[in-house]
Amino acid sequence: MIVVESKEKHSQRIANCIAEEIKLRQKFDQHLVLGLATGSTPIPLYNELVRLHTEENLSFRNVYTFNLDEYCGLEDNHPKSYHDFMYFHLFNRIDIPRENIFIPSGQIEPLFERDYCEGYEQTIKDLGGIDIQILGIGRSGHIGFNEPGSSVDSITRKVKLHDITRRDAASDFGGFDNVPTHAITMGMNTILSANRIFFMAFGEAKQEITKRAFCGEITDDVPASHLQRHKKTTICTDFDIT
C-alpha cells in the first residue's frame, strides 16, 4: 500500500497504529515486538510516541524492541552510535524496561561475531518474531545496513558499508575517513519476516531510490526492492512514485 502525505501525518498515523497494538496486547497480557530504525527519517515518529507516552499515558512496559543495526567499532556511549541515538530520541523518554531493549553491539570481538549474530536472531524468534518493523532507506538502496548484493536469505551479520552510505554519514563523523567501514545489521530475511512493515522515505534525495525499489525490478542490487514481495508493507512517502 502506498500513501503519500507529509512526514508529520505519516508519523502520527504509524504512532497511532503502534499505540493501538500496544494497548490491545496489554488487554490480553501479551507483549509487542517492534523493529526500529535510526536516521533522521523516524525521528518525528519517535517524538510522537514520546508524546503519546507523556500526554496520553501510553505505557511501553509490554514492548520489546530490536534495532536494525549498529556501526562496528563504536562504544555504546559514542555520540554517533545508534545506541546513543535510540536512547536520546526514544528510550530515555518512555517507560520501556531496559531489559526489553535490543540493539546490535558494535563491540563484538571478531571471533564471537557469528555466535553473537545468531543469538540476536534467536532472541527475536524466542519472543515470537517482529510484529511491526519501521524502515527507512539509504541512497544505496539499503534497508538496515543490507547493502547492494545482500541476499534475501541473509540474517543478522557483519557487513561492509557501501561508499554512498559512508559518504552520506561523513558529515556526522567529521569526514568520510572517520566513518566506520563495517556494521552489524539484521538480515534481509530477518526484516522480511516481520508481520507488518512501515517503510518511510521523505524528501527529494530519497525519491529516485524509492522509485527503483518499488517500481523497478526485484533484485539484490536494490535490497529494498525485495519489500515488493512482503505481504503487509505500507510505503509512506511525501512524494509520488507511481
Ligand code: GLP
Ligand atoms: C542509515 C541506517 C538506515 C537508515 C538510513 C537512512 O544508513 N542504517 O536504517 O534508513 O541511514 O537515514 P536517514 O533517515 O537519515 O536518511
